[in-house]
Amino acid sequence: MKKEEKQLLLNNLAISIKKRRLQLNISQEKLAEKCGFDRTYISMLERAKRNPSFINLVKISKGLEIEINDLLSLEN
Amino acid sequence: MKKEEKQLLLNNLAISIKKRRLQLNISQEKLAEKCGFDRTYISMLERAKRNPSFINLVKISKGLEIEINDLLSLEN
DNA sequence: CTGTGACTGTCAGTCCGTG
DNA sequence: GCACGGACTGACAGTCACA
Numbered sequence: 664m665k666k667e668e669k670q671l672l673l674n675n676l677a678i679s680i681k682k683r684r685l686q687l688n689i690s691q692e693k694l695a696e697k698c699g700f701d702r703t704y705i706s707m708l709e710r711a712k713r714n715p716s717f718i719n720l721v722k723i724s725k726g727l728e729i730e731i732n733d734l735l736s737l738e739n
Numbered sequence: 740m741k742k743e744e745k746q747l748l749l750n751n752l753a754i755s756i757k758k759r760r761l762q763l764n765i766s767q768e769k770l771a772e773k774c775g776f777d778r779t780y781i782s783m784l785e786r787a788k789r790n791p792s793f794i795n796l797v798k799i800s801k802g803l804e805i806e807i808n809d810l811l812s813l814e815n
Numbered sequence: 816c817t818g819t820g821a822c823t824g825t826c827a828g829t830c831c832g833t834g
Numbered sequence: 835g836c837a838c839g840g841a842c843t844g845a846c847a848g849t850c851a852c853a
Contacts, residue, residue: 691836732807
């Protein structure tokens with residue numbers, strides 16, 4: 664698996680997270696608060712700068728009030 | 740989010756991975772080879788000893804020839 | 816064929832700040 | 835409200851020898 668491929672996956676995830684957050688009409692800070700994360704971490708995720716763990720993916724999806732599989736299959 | 744909750748999530752993931760691997764009727768070693776992982780890493784995942792990253796989750800699902808959201812929503 | 820513990824380097828995730 | 839940076843600690847990746 665190539666580096667660009669990984670980055671592409673992170674990009675898609677980033678877009679999905681951002682898209683869903685905007686649907687909820689909340690700020691990164693607010694989402695961070697809901698998830699129990701630092702605001703800068705959310706920022707990094709939405710810029711595809713981080714590769715979150717499975718557990719954190721679950722936390723994010725909870726904060727976004729969406730099932731994790733729905734989050735991952737969100738059309739971009 | 741409590742520690743037991745996280746462990747529960749990892750347990751479910753572990754079971755799903757193992758179940759799917761057995762469906763394919765391949766060994767941990769064989770799966771490891773398909774994913775590009777060490778066989779002991781697969782072993783750890785199936786024993787819920789590791790909290791894999793998003794990228795590694797994708798790799799696993801590819802090795803298991805299943806969509807990641809299908810893997811996560813596999814009935815245990 | 817798989818379980819297990821231990822290990823090292825890298826990265827995740829936080830906390831401080833800036834424009 | 836967000837992007838972005840540096841510095842820090844803990845967690846994960848990836849491997850090994852052994853059972």
